[in-house]
Amino acid sequence: MQLKYFLLLAAALFCIGIYGLITSRNAVRVLMSIELLLNAVNLNLMAFSNFLDSTLIKGQVFTVFVITVAAAEAAVGLAIVLAIYRNRDTVDMEQFNLLKW
């Protein structure tokens, strides 16, 4: 019964992350929203592993991997943001529409 609540919470967190992802003008905040998405996923994985696979807890293993990859990804993401910032002196997402039509 509690699994549902975990999943709902994770979904809510995911949606918040999505909202932040597509509305933020600050590139760092976009990365933060991505972190929110990943953490919502992690919550899901943990909940499933706890309620459906409590013996082998493969979900927890997944979660560890996700956290690791997320850390690397955030690092690379910040590096990209810094690289853009160096060239364009801004982290405003709306200034980055150079590769249009």
Next chain:
Amino acid sequence: MIQFLIGTVWLVPCYAFIGGLLAIPWSPGVIKKTGSRPAGYVNLFMTFLSLLHSVFAFIFIWNQPPQEIFIPWLSTAGLNLTISLEISAVSVGAMVVITGLNFLAQIFAVGYMEMDWGWGRFYSLLGLFEAGLSALTLCNDLFFSYVILEILTLGTYLLVGLWFSQPLVVTGARDAFLTKRIGDLFLLMGVLGLWTLSGTWDYTELAAWASNAEVNPTVITLVGLALVAGPMGKCAQFPLHLWLDEAMEGPIPSTILRNSVVVASGAWVLIKLQPVLSLSPVVSWFIVAIGVVTAVGASLIAIAQVDVKRCLSYSVSAYMGLVFIAVGTQQDETALLLVLAHALASALLVMSTGGIVWNSITQDVTQLGGLWTRRPISGLAFIVGTLGLIAFPPLGGFWALVKLADGLWENYPWLVGIILIVNTLTAISLTREFGLIFGGQAKPMSERSPEVHWPMIMPMVILFGVVLHLPLVLQSLSILPSWATLNKDLVLLLIWSSIFGCSISAVIYLGNIPKPIRLPWQPLQDLLAYDFYTPKIYRMTIIFSVDQLSKFADMIDRFIVDGIVNFVGLFSLLGGEGLKYSTTGQTQFYNFTVLLGVSIFCVWITWPFWKVQFLSLMF
């Protein structure tokens, strides 16, 4: 020998055609060094050959039964096109007339075309005409008659357009071609329609079929009308008559041929088709009505012309109208006699006036005058031509008209009145022309007008003699109507109408009445002088509607048909141009579209599950 001459009479058109081909090398572009006169001589030789051949064949075939020759042309599934030739006294006799007139016209052209470089083209076309006309008289098959008529239409276009650097020649040739084409195309419809009814195109078999045919009266009426439309255009009948007026822009020697025999080609087909046409009384009445309207209208117009050649061309239309009346009242023999008498007399008239035009330059009769004392032979030729055309005993036109009137008197007395009127009007118009050209005082244009040289006088005099001897020839062949059975009152009436017309016109134009003559009501004079404003009528009706229709069709093609196709292209172009803005360059927008796509896909996949709840929520 006799049988050989008769059996090979189909060579006559071939001689003429070969003559036409032989003339081509003397076109200025091919033989550049020696001038083009040999073209004429070669053609004259070939024409003389065909004249000799047809004359001898005519002598031998007279009083002999007609022979038929069949030459297979094409045989496909269910259709055997066989050229059937009829060698009869009538067809060979017609060939004698054609080749004889062509021979004389070609001699005339030797003189007339002296200052011209275009002998190669001119004589080759004359050869083509002679070949076509001779083949038409021999041909006993409606389909091949049509083929020949079309070739002759093309020939007319080229011959009228001989001097194509003159703008009026170009328009005249155009009108001659198109007007005759329209008639020919109707004729083609009739020819094709007749095949489905009778299953044959052979004139003999058609006559046999028509003698006891059971056909839907509406169908045979329509087919008959289409069959009449071809000769209507060919014979320059109302309302397809303007081309003959404009064809007078061509050289005079070809006019001799056209006025006498080419217009008769339509009459020939009409006469041959008479058994089929008389199947429907409506068609017969139509032929008579067309003939009456043309005969009266054209003879009125002829009186009001100032151009020598046009005066005569309208008389040609009028006489062809009389031929139509004869055919419409089932008098084939009369029609043939009329065509013969008209051909000779009309050719003589054109030769005479052609000689006048040759060294008086102007064709305007109001600028000519006083030529009688200086041009007696031309004047006599004109008189004899006039008398040979109108009902003046004992010349040919008299017998033809008497026979026609006699045949009409029983059943259509009012048509006799028409013939009297036409005869009077023609007498008036020809005497007027004589009075204006040969009578009165010499005008500046005709003050020094010597008689023409021998190549133009000789054929004129020969034809003069032929016209004078025509009654004797007809009598010796015993094809004159017998004097005993004729209605003497009609004969007197016809003679009186001629005398009346000639004398009234002579009083006006040879007397001291001031010229130019004005009718009391000027619009009527203009109406006749401008040919009932036929060019305007054409331009306002047919030409206008075809022009508008073609412009409309062009617009449809340009804007709607092309437009639809172009719109497809434009639509894809605009689609590309418009939809490229979906690539906004905003990463977040891409994210959003990915999300949107995924969500829609998920909703779609899980729709069976959602549907129940969604529907229960709604209802």
